[in-house]
Amino acid sequence: MLTIHHLILLGEQYARLLGVEEKTVSNRVFSDSKKLAAMRAGGDITVGRFNAAILWFSENWPTGADWPAEVPRPVVHAEAAE
Numbered sequence: 001m002l003t004i005h006h007l008i009l010l011g012e013q014y015a016r017l018l019g020v021e022e023k024t025v026s027n028r029v030f031s032d033s034k035k036l037a038a039m040r041a042g043g044d045i046t047v048g049r050f051n052a053a054i055l056w057f058s059e060n061w062p063t064g065a066d067w068p069a070e071v072p073r074p075v076v077h078a079e080a081a082e
Helices: 004-020 020-032 035-040 047-062
Strands: none
Touching: 004 020, 004 035, 004 047, 020 035, 020 047
């Protein structure tokens, strides 16, 4: 089961891979530069927003970089995307 911890982990690794700050990643994913920090502090988000964020990371993960093994990566079939 995916949790907020996994989402924060994706944010941390994405930021590290691109050499950007957490607030930059948060803004890209949520259009809110404070959302990842709020979740780290115990804040929550809706299931829809959570799923959209996981999908955003999957679709925007840096080419050639390994996806974190402890986070199941969503599978998007080409037919579903059309």
